[in-house]
Each structure stands twice: as structure tokens, then as C-alpha cells.
Amino acid sequence: MYVPQGKMMLKNENGIPLIPEVTAVNIFNGSRKQNIVGMSRAALSSALRNIKPQPKSINMRETQIWNWIYQKGAKNFDVMTNISKEYRENLKNRFTIDRPVIAKKQISSDGTRKYLLRLHDGNEIESVYIPEKNRGTLCVSSQVGCTLNCSFCFTGTQKLVRNLKPEDIVGQILVARDDLNEWPYNGMPKDRKRQISNIVMMGMGEPLYNYDSVRDALHIVMDNEGLALSKKRITLSTSGVVPEIVRTGNEIGCLLAISFHATTDEVRNNLVPINKKWNIEKLLNALRAYPSLSNSQRITFEYVMLKDINDSDSDAKRLVKLIAGIPAKINLIPFNPWPGSPYQRSTKRRIDSFAKIVNRAGYASPVRSPRGEDIMAACGQLKSESLKLKKKIDNKKIHKTEAKN
Numbered sequence: 001m002y003v004p005q006g007k008m009m010l011k012n013e014n015g016i017p018l019i020p021e022v023t024a025v026n027i028f029n030g031s032r033k034q035n036i037v038g039m040s041r042a043a044l045s046s047a048l049r050n051i052k053p054q055p056k057s058i059n060m061r062e063t064q065i066w067n068w069i070y071q072k073g074a075k076n077f078d079v080m081t082n083i084s085k086e087y088r089e090n091l092k093n094r095f096t097i098d099r100p101v102i103a104k105k106q107i108s109s110d111g112t113r114k115y116l117l118r119l120h121d122g123n124e125i126e127s128v129y130i131p132e133k134n135r136g137t138l139c140v141s142s143q144v145g146c147t148l149n150c151s152f153c154f155t156g157t158q159k160l161v162r163n164l165k166p167e168d169i170v171g172q173i174l175v176a177r178d179d180l181n182e183w184p185y186n187g188m189p190k191d192r193k194r195q196i197s198n199i200v201m202m203g204m205g206e207p208l209y210n211y212d213s214v215r216d217a218l219h220i221v222m223d224n225e226g227l228a229l230s231k232k233r234i235t236l237s238t239s240g241v242v243p244e245i246v247r248t249g250n251e252i253g254c255l256l257a258i259s260f261h262a263t264t265d266e267v268r269n270n271l272v273p274i275n276k277k278w279n280i281e282k283l284l285n286a287l288r289a290y291p292s293l294s295n296s297q298r299i300t301f302e303y304v305m306l307k308d309i310n311d312s313d314s315d316a317k318r319l320v321k322l323i324a325g326i327p328a329k330i331n332l333i334p335f336n337p338w339p340g341s342p343y344q345r346s347t348k349r350r351i352d353s354f355a356k357i358v359n360r361a362g363y364a365s366p367v368r369s370p371r372g373e374d375i376m377a378a379c380g381q382l383k384s385e386s387l388k389l390k391k392k393i394d395n396k397k398i399h400k401t402e403a404k405n
Contacts (some may be wrong), residue, residue, distance in 0.1 A: 035098045035120075036069065037174065038167030040216055041223070051090050061087075063225060069097060070226040073174070073183030099171045100125070102179065117175060119144075119168055123161055125204055127172045129180070129196070136180075137198040140172050142214050143205025148239055150259070150272050152304055154338040163210040169217035173199065173227060199229060201236040202257070206274075208241035208248065215252050222254075231255075237302065242278040242286045249291030256290060257300040257331075258283070262310050263318035271310070280322065287326055298327040304335050305346035305354070316357035329364040 036044065045062045055061045064083060068074040075097055077088045100117035103124060107113050113129040128139040144161035146153075173196065177183060180195045199221060201207045207214045218234060220226045236248060237257040248256065262268035268275040275283075287299055301323065305311050319330070332355055335345040346354075351367055358365035 033094060033096045035167045036065065036095045037098060038165060038170045038217060038220070040166075040219065041066065047095075051087065051094065053084075053087065055087075065091075066223075066225055069174075070220065070223075071184070071228070073177060075099070098167065099174050099178070100168065102175060105179070113176075113179070115172075115175065115179070117172060119164075125164070125168070125172070127176060127203055129176050131195070135197040136195045137200055138173060138176050138196045139200050139203045140169060141203030141205055142169065142201055142207040142210045146205050147209065148206055148272070148274055150239065152261070152271055152306060152335060152341070152343050154341070157340075158204075160205075164205070164213060166213050166217040166220070169213060170220050170227075172203075173221065197229075197233060199234045200257075201234075206239055206241065207236050208238045208244040211244050211247070215248075218252055218254060232297070235300065239272050239274050240278050240283040241274070242282050245286040246289055246291065249293075253292060255297065255300070256287075257302055258287065260301045260319075261304050261306075263315045263322060267310055271304075271306075284322060284326070293327055295327045298329050301328055301330045302333060303330055304333045305351050306335050307344040307346045307350070309343065311346040311350050311354055313353060313357060316354045320358055320361035320363065323363075329366070330358050332358075332365055332367045334367070 034047065039047070041062060044065065045058050048058055048061055048065075061083070065080065068080045072079075074080060077083075077091045077095075077097070080088060083091075098120060100119050102115055103118040104116040105113060111131045115127045115129070116124055117127060118124050123144045125141040125144055127141060130137045130139065141164065143163055145158040146156055147160040148156055150156040176196060182195050199218075201214060201218075214236070218236075221229050221234065222231050231252070231254045234254040235257050236252065236254050237259060238245070238248075239259040245256070248254075259272060260268075261271050262275075263280075265275060265279050268280060278286075287293075290299065293299065301319075303310075303319070323330075332351055334351060335341075335343055337343075337345065355365040355367055
């Protein structure tokens with residue numbers, strides 16, 4: 001959401017910002033039909049009750065449409081040949097099957113793909129596909145911009161424009177599958193592996209500040225008749241929105257990652273300012289209560305390695321004491337520089353020393369290999385130009401108001 005200068009952001013009883021569903025102007029002319037992408041199954045069934053001719057079973061019709069969109073990649077109703085032509089025409093009059101549009105695509109030398117996606121209102125977000133030997137991971141955004149202002153993160157330098165809706169979140173996955181030609185086709189080998197095998201909510205924005213939309217979108221991703229990804233192949237990353245953590249476990253049940261990055265409140269207050277609201281102690285207490293937490297479903301602690309800031313042996317020893325008793329692994333992330341960043345990457349020797357201390361304490365401590373650095377697609381490097389668009393729209397509104405007066 002874009003918050004005009006001098007106005008306060010409304011918050012709920014837990015201190016979480018209340019952000020309007022849509023704040024940007026639809027830059028495409030004409031009224032929008034209802035987009036089926038991102039609708040829950042219940043909402044779709046309800047909407048189909050107004051479409052003639054009525055089938056014998058609404059649930060059967062809903063399942064057919066759901067299957068075409070999420071398992072076959074349908075982009076229009078004409079291809080749905082197991083539905084009568086009359087019914088398809090009526091669907092076209094009421095609904096669309098919209099996806100974001102790829103405004104720009106970059107492919108790294110290591111195969112990483114970064115997508116700049118334009119939404120229906122003209123705002124833009126970034127998604128990243130990271131291919132690896134045994135899996136392919138899509139990094140998905142939850143907001144246009146971000147409100148957290150983490151000092152080491154490029155996205156944090158872009159103000160929050162708006163929350164993404166379920167259609168925007170699910171749409172990122174559909175677009176990536178389109179681009180990777182991942183939908184089923186005639187003659188496709190039966191043993192063909194999915195290119196997008198994992199989803200991480202680690203793109204632009206704080207997912208738990210857009211909880212309802214993220215939850216609803218992930219339910220579509222996890223639905224066996226939807227995109228059919230197991231909850232153990234979905235990871236949600238949060239900077240520590242404590243009131244929503246246990247709720248995430250109960251209502252979504254996916255894997256959880258924490259943007260931790262420091263072992264004292266003093267340092268974390270600077271790196272991750274949300275720590276001023278929910279400090280390390282409160283965060284760790286919430287994590288210990290996370291439903292289904294076990295050795296087979298560990299919490300991942302993300303820890304960016306910043307030279308002379310948080311990378312000492314003392315930090316490593318403090319870290320293992322802090323998380324004692326929590327089934328966890330620690331992902332050590334070499335800092336990915338961006339224009340104007342105030343930090344430097346820790347040396348390889350320092351990172352290795354830190355990793356050894358953590359590993360000796362019994363925690364897996366993989367050092368993440370930077371991916372897509374040559375196209376600014378690495379962790380903490382995502383940013384779009386949507387704020388410029390929002391300012392342009394607001395300026396036009398101001399000029400129109402002044403002209404009327």
C-alpha cells in the first residue's frame with residue numbers, strides 16, 4: 001500500500017498494518033470481469049450458481065474448471081472442451097482467466113530466471129526461478145514493495161505500495177509454469193519431473209503482513225486438484241510477525257523460515273527493525289510453540305553474513321544457545337550487494353568458521369551459494385519500480401483536483 005506523507009498507517013489489535021485490498025488505479029481501460037484465478041473452491045462454486053445452463057452438479061463443474069486452470073494451464077475457456085459451448089460462452093461473459101504479464105525476463109549464467117511481472121493495475125513485482133540438480137524453486141512475492149525497512153535488503157528500500165491478492169500470488173506460479181513449458185502436453189514422458197518442485201514465500205514483502213491472501217493462495221497451491229504441491233515443499237519466510245506464527249502453522253502448515261540475522265536485540269533492531277516490536281525472546285517463544293514442529297519439520301533460520309556486523313565466533317556461539325531446543329537448521333547467506341548498500345559480505349574464511357561452530361552444536365549449517373547475482377536476482381536484491389508508478393498516478397489525481405478547484 002502507498003501511504004501518503006503525513007498520514008498514519010492503521011493497524012489491528014496486534015499492531016499489524018491494515019492495508020486496503022487495492023489502492024492503485026486500473027491503468028487498463030474498461031471494467032474488469034471477475035478473475036477465476038485465485039478464487040477459493042467455495043467462492044468458485046458459489047459464483048457458478050449464477051451461470052446457465054445449470055449442470056446437474058455444481059461441484060463437478062467447479063472441479064472441471066479448477067482442473068483446466070491449475071493442472072492443464074488453461075488461459076481461456078474455449079479450450080475447456082468437456083464443457084458445453086453455451087456454458088463456456090456464459091463463463092466468458094462473467095469471468096476471465098488472468099495472469100500477470102512478463103514485463104521483463106532475465107536469465108542468469110547459472111540458469112536462474114528473474115521475472116518482472118506487471119499486474120492488472122500496472123504495479124510490478126519480481127519472482128525468481130532457481131533451478132538446481134534435484135529440484136527447482138520459485139521465489140514468490142507477497143506484496144508490492146515492503147514496509148519492514150530491513151537495512152541489508154534492497155526490497156526494503158522500496159516503500160510498500162499494496163498487498164497482493166490471491167490471484168496475484170497464484171498468478172506468479174502460473175506465469176513461471178508457462179515460461180518453463182511445464183504444463184502437460186501430448187506425448188509428454190511419464191517420468192518427466194516437475195521443474196517447479198518447491199515454492200518459497202521469500203520474494204518482495206512480508207507474507208504475514210498479508211496473511212489472509214497468502215493463506216488462501218497457498219491452499220490453492222497445496223490442493224491435490226489444484227497445483228498439487230505438498231506443504232513440505234512450501235516454505236514461508238517471515239521477519240518475525242509473532243502474532244501470526246502459530247496461526248500459520250495451524251491454518252497453512254507449511255515449513256517456516258525466519259529472517260533472523262542477529263543474536264542480540266541491539267544488532268537486530270538495526271538490521272530487522274520489526275525486532276523493536278517483537279524482540280528475539282518473543283520471537284523464539286512463538287517458534288517453540290509452532291504446530292507440527294519436529295526433527296522432520298524443522299524451522300530454518302536465515303542468517304545473512306555481514307562483515308564485522310554479525311559474523312563473529314561469539315555471534316555463532318550465541319546463536320546456538322538462543323535456539324537450543326528448537327528443531328532447526330541455519331542457512332548462512334553471504335550478503336548480496338546492491339547499489340548503495342552500506343554492508344559488505346563476510347569473508348569465506350569467516351563464514352566457514354561461523355558454520356563450523358554451528359555445525360559442532362548439532363545444527364545443519366549450509367552456506368547458500370549466491371544465485372543470479374549477475375541479474376540482481378539473489379536473496380535481498382529484488383525491487384520493482386511500482387512506487388514511481390504510484391507517485392505518477394497520485395500526481396495526476398492532484399492535478400485533476402487542482403484543475404477542478
